[in-house]
Amino acid sequence: MVSEHHETTSEDMALQNVNTSSQSIPCTDSTIAVDAGGSVETGRKESDPSGNHVALCDKESDLHLTQPSNDMTFTTLPGTSLHEQLDADREKNDFISEQDAAFHERMPTLCSHTECTADDVMLMCLSLGFRHNLSWVAIVDIMKMINSIYGTKKVSATKYKLMQRLFERGDFNVDYHYYCEKCCVYVSQVDSSKGNVVCNFCKALVSDPKKATYFASLPFEPQVKKLLEDDGMGEMALNYRFSRPTVQEGDLEDIYDGSEYRNHSSPGGILSVPENLSYTFFTDGVAVGKTKKSMWPIYATINELSPRERAKHVLLVGLYYGGKDPNQRMFMAPFVKEANKLSTEGLTWNHRGRTVKSRLVPLLCVTDSVARCQVLNMQTFTAHCGCTFCEQKTTRTVKRLKFTLPEERVVERTLETYKEYLVEAHARQDEVQESKRQYRGVKGPSSLGSLLYFNLCTGFSVDYMHNILLGVTKTYFELALDCSRSKFWNVPENERFAMEDVQSAIDKRLKMIRPPTAISRTPRTIKDCGCHLLLQKLVSRNDIEEAHRLFQEFTYSYQKYFGPEHMYYNIHLLSHVAKGALRFGGLWTHNSFIYESYNRQLLQLCKNPFRVVREVSRKYLVMKALPRLLDSFASTENTLFYCEDVLERKLVRFKRCDSCILLGASAGKDVGYIGVVLQFGNLRIVKSEEICGQCIWIDTVCGVYVCKMPYGCYGD
Template identity: 30%
Template sequence: MEYKLYLQHKRIIPTATKRRWSDSQKGFRKHYKTWLQDPMHQDATSNCEEESSSHCNKPPHHSTDDTSESEEEEWDELNTTLHHNMQGESDNENEQNWHMTPPKDPTMDVEGHGNMDNNADENPRAVKDKIYPTARITKEESQLSILSYALRHTTTKSALGDLLDLINLHCPEGTNGAPNSLYMFMKEFDCNSFEIVYICPTCHHYFGNEIPANCASCGSEPGDKNSLIESGDMFMKLSIRKQLEEKILDSEFKTALDYKWTRVKSSPDSVQDIFDGAMYKSVDLLNDPGQFNLSLTWNVDGVPIFKSSPFHIWPIQVVINELPPDMRNKHVLLAGLWFGASKPEMNYFLQAFVDECIQLEQEGLLVQHRGQSTQMRVFNLVCVCDSVARCSVQNTKQFNGEYGCNWCYKKGEIVAKGNGFTRVYASQQRDARPRTHSQHFDDVKRAVETGTCVNGVKGPSPLMFLMYFNMILGFSFDYMHGILLGVSRQFTTLWFDSMYHGERWYLGRLVTTIDQRLFKIKPPVNITRPPRSVRLRKFWKASEYRNFLLFYSIPCLIGILPSDYLEHLLLLVQATYCLLKDDMSSHDIDVAEHLLKTFVSRFERLYGKCHVSFNVHILEHAAQSVRNWGPLWCQSAFIFESHNGTLQKLFHGTQAVPEQIVNSFSLFQSVPRLFSTVYNGSVKKTSTYFVERMLRGYKLATNCVKKNKHNISGLTYTKSTNTKGGVSVTRAKHSC
């Protein structure tokens, strides 16, 4: 009680009193160290947060039943003195040793791991690199943790700068702490790995990195770089070479590229992946076990980024085919980014991308493979996109124009529909011969000479300069847009839209009954979206249309939809299932092709000629696309559409949107390299688990955090798991 009285009356503490208190502290400290070394009491120490502070800090001999009230009070007084600085003489060394139960790390509680930091055996250099002498993390670990936090929560630059200031307030003055400014923090990371490519604001002629005084095409003065950036007459180009070089440094990524040689096939002729397609096999440099080459599948599509503005981004995204299917969606490369209120001039937008692809085809890049340096060449083989983007990339007429099909010469015809007209592709039309690569070049030549469209071809495309890219078969059939968001959505409109209330197929009056059946279905865990009412069909995602077509439609519509319409629907369900199998034979593909052709031919008789849309017509080309490029799931746009959603989260505000997206993407891509550099296979520390928790589930930052043999920064590779772009099957590789 002496100490409290002196503090209350603010009296000067006599030297004798301070000496008596110091002796008391030394005696207790000696006893406390002995008690702390006892293993039986170390477990009790970790549970102190569950008890009150006055009891959890007591040594055992003070907590027995025969302890007197006076001893309890003495302990309370002494415990109070341990948490205050004494006036007058103080022993700093003693104060540093008075660590009662250390606070528990919340990250450890979440992950369920103990504290694995071992500060006792750290070398002097590790101590020097710490943000301050008694800290648990080094400067590099601190920066990586801050970066992972900022990426996880999509922190703005202003918020990140404030976070750095806040961290520095908690660090002792004169220590490493956090960088003093956002500029110094970002300087530690390579986030400017892009080029700005300029185009003419008048005629959209391609300039490249330098702006001429006058445009060579129209003769106008384009202006300076700042004016072109402000007007949006430019786009971002990212180097595929640099992204590949950084990923190749990861030994696990490099090992995964041998997947096509290590996989086990049920039979030599079975079709299980893109490697079994005829077009892939036609490239000898990709089928030689002595060569270490790669092939690419890419996509370009418009993504709206504002709800009240017409501005879009158009990213060029690339996937490496040689990776295992469960890893492809975790290593998507970004090759270019267009931002504007209108569609890009596709020929100019693709020019920079094609130039680098040509360089990768011819020169490749030097890598270490199997203990020796080898030249790895990269081939651009497949383009996956919807019908709108496909026509722009191929430089042909849109699907609603004459000769709008990208794979055959069917012209189509105009018929009345509702209050207007539409172009349909009836199965009885003649001249449905398939297009070929050589004939496309002839059509391009004639279109350039005459200045008119020839068989739907407007003119040349930069893709024609790629040696191994087929201008017809290089565009695969995308079942996400063709079947799910195309024919399946069209079916739900025909069945439930009141516009067709007088037709035999109309089911709008039985929506309640169908919903009751739908809600009784309990899908397995690998179907991530539960069934939603058909009244909400305009909000359905592609995966929901996939689930409805393959799993729900027949049980929900049997006995409700007329039998001839139900049998017609079964043709599409069975054919789609066959082409999505993870192991199919040539006979399966032939059966699916026959089912689809029968489906298309009956469509006109059942639903009318005006409903034979372009999406219905291109079903006839689906089976051939599988012969060329493997099952439908490995040539779908699910990967790219999912990644589009990620890109939408990489910017804040409305200024310099493409720069924000590209910088954030580069930061995400740098995380694996930083992670391996900072931790370098060492024992996991507190900060390691924090970074894992921040980046778990983020596809852009994958391959940096691993747990056992699974990559916990993305979809877990487990058996019979299929979450994106495929159906419920027995192989985890359908996760793409």
């Protein structure tokens, strides 16, 4: 087993025999083989002058010397040896095993013929409930059915016991806040020990169980801490922005290349410290069912994660539900308070055995035009000074006030002028007419005015989804395909049937597009319903200038052909798109797509029309905690496999190492950067560039494997 050029020590032999049942991996300096059960194998070698290396032979138990392979690469973690890593892993695993053993002693199996415990049943019922959008009552009824099958109480089949068991460690505590729906003012925090709670202004009872109106503030700090303490996420948050590959110096490849992030990361800036992080937050209303009531969430994403991981890890930090839009100063107050604490005091989290202290600062707020006016406490875009980015005044046309092409240069809003206008608006609060209680669009203090490190003028951008796709594009096609403009299509004027033929021809062309299955938003007909330069992964300064010029040409042609009466606010916003790209990078770094997709998940969690906030917030925390709950409560592999299968494999535990994915419980180990591929049972190491991290399909959990896929478009 040892060649003439390799001296084996007793320590090496002990390391090689950690687990003889798992496969071995060849390496240049040291290797680790990881399987789904958590076992680790290692090997060491010393290269002779000819460059011989240890390789994997046909038998799992044999190691021998063979000719070198240039494809083999492996590096251990900087500053640590392989033995130090293994010793640290053993101590960690021993501690976890002791905790698990003590835990399972308290939870006996359901009977002598099964290994499942009551917690396994609870996890499987929760997975089944989330997969099929079941209510809490349905989930509890399933657990009651299991008790009926056994003829005795095996599972605590009550919602209270279920929540108590899931969050007995007190990881997350949701705070609920009463507000008066009539006055739209904050009343107090919900406290079950208090009696009746009334509004200080109208004296209305706001704590009536059947008519109580309240919103929730979910803990921001614990969610960020749990996310960062994941080995992969914490490592990425600390290093990705510095180690990411760049193509062209000076171009905008991500949000870090924008002017706003560079201002914070310049010497002396808060983001110049590698441990400090930034985040983007979002708020907008979403209609609930066919009622007039709407739900307003507050989401946050960590910018220091890769774009792919940002979309996966969206944090819910606030939730409102009511028949009216929320008073933003009331709704945002708990979030602003906790955000200021994170930006000044920071949070401490554990990363690979060391304590890291990070401060989080807000960088960008993503909203649509309606929500942006409400958050800034400014006049809407239908008013005389309704633009939140500049001071252009609207022009009266045959169809109300519109943003026609300006004759003079437009002045941009700045933080200094905003403060001046705010003072003037405050002096006008005693005016009888409400329209006169503002000054140049500013009505009063913004709900984000006290948010530290956030600029109210440069911290917003034009949203690509709402303002361009759902705004400009939709409006343009509605006007262009109107029968009164048939002359644009060379058909007889006012010929309705001829225009229908034009629409059918366009629909046919669109439906002929056959994108891969990974693209969820496929082309639709137009009846359902220069940006390309700013949507590239690599946006140059010349691209931004060219896009701005094309937007100006489009705006001029739009007003020329359709008239000033159709110059809507979304058309005017095209003049501000390029500035957002300069501040935050390409449009794909700061749009609403990822947040709007999470709105759909929140709507699916809503089953009780009377306690929407409480139900959605609780279910959200349980859903986000499912992977952690599986690690804590699952006692058998069958439970893990069932939950992963029911939830369409969303709970597969893996670690991404360079361009490969390691699956299984031991994937959490620090195994360095390697490229592994398993083909028909033969495990070998290949060049890392041969495996694209975007092109790995997770199918089933079975031993150690990573599938090597050809380059192309695949799903997540």
